[in-house]
Structures are given as C-alpha cells and as structure tokens.
Amino acid sequence: MVMGADDRSVVRIVEGVSGHVTMETDLTIRFDYGVTIPWVSRMDSKTTTAVAGPHLLCIRTTVPLHGEDLHSVANFTVTRGDRVPFVMSYSPSQLRIPRVIDADIALEETEKAWMEWAALCRFKGKWRNQTMRSLLTLKS
Numbered sequence: 001m002v003m004g005a006d007d008r009s010v011v012r013i014v015e016g017v018s019g020h021v022t023m024e025t026d027l028t029i030r031f032d033y034g035v036t037i038p039w040v041s042r043m044d045s046k047t048t049t050a051v052a053g054p055h056l057l058c059i060r061t062t063v064p065l066h067g068e069d070l071h072s073v074a075n076f077t078v079t080r081g082d083r084v085p086f087v088m089s090y091s092p093s094q095l096r097i098p099r100v101i102d103a104d105i106a107l108e109e110t111e112k113a114w115m116e117w118a119a120l121c122r123f124k125g126k127w128r129n130q131t132m133r134s135l136l137t138l139k140s
Contacts, residue, residue, distance in 0.1 A: 016080050
C-alpha cells in the first residue's frame with residue numbers, strides 16, 4: 001500500500017526473474033461487502049475504472065484487461081527482466097479519477113517510509129524480529 005496522507009492505492013509489480021512464465025490475473029470488483037457490482041469501463045489502453053454509487057476504483061496496468069463473467073481478467077507472459085505494474089486506486093466517484101502513480105517510484109518511496117518508521121523502534125532484545133513484525137502489522 002502506498003504511503004501518503006491522501007493515497008488510497010495498492011501497487012503490485014510482477015517481475016520476471018528467469019525464463020518465461022505465463023500469468024493470469026482475475027479481478028472481481030465488488031463494493032459494499034460484496035453486494036454491489038460496479039459498472040466497469042475501459043478509459044484507455046492502460047486504465048480501467050469501476051463505479052458504483054459513491055465509489056470509484058481505478059486500475060492501471062500495461063496488461064490488456066477485458067471483461068469475462070463480471071470479472072476483469074488478462075493473460076500475459078513475463079520473461080526475465082520484465083516488470084509489469086498493477087496500480088489500483090480508490091476515490092469517491094464524484095471526483096476525477098485518481099492521479100497516475102508510477103509503480104516503481106511508489107514502491108521505492110513506500111519502502112523508504114517504512115524503513116524510516118521502523119528505525120524509530122529502539123528495542124534490541126531477543127524478540128526484536130517478532131516485535132517489528134507486530135508493529136508493522138499494527139501500523140498498517
């Protein structure tokens with residue numbers, strides 16, 4: 001999750017480490033605890049939006065998503081060195097779609113923010129790793 005006061009985004013990056021791997025993504029968007037099925041639209045080759053009442057979800061990826069049985073799906077292949085970003089951002093539907101986020105920059109900035117926050121913990125005892133994991137879980 002992207003760190004920032006106004007960011008409501010989740011960033012995922014699929015990275016090819018070696019060889020080639022065929023991937024499949026299947027996104028089922030529902031609001032109101034699964035009750036409301038949104039209207040899904042393709043804005044451009046990289047941007048898909050889902051709107052339901054006061055909710056707007058924006059999905060940006062280089063993978064060509066398409067609709068299938070009320071899901072947004074895609075098949076793609078990742079080879080060594082490939083980086084395929086998926087950025088999902090939320091906004092109230094009466095506002096403009098959320099700003100474009102560079103997935104790599106967001107990852108770098110978020111990792112930096114978490115490292116700085118974790119460095120504030122001065123505990124050095126036997127259970128430091130478990131304590132840090134608990135603090136990170138509670139913080140998020």
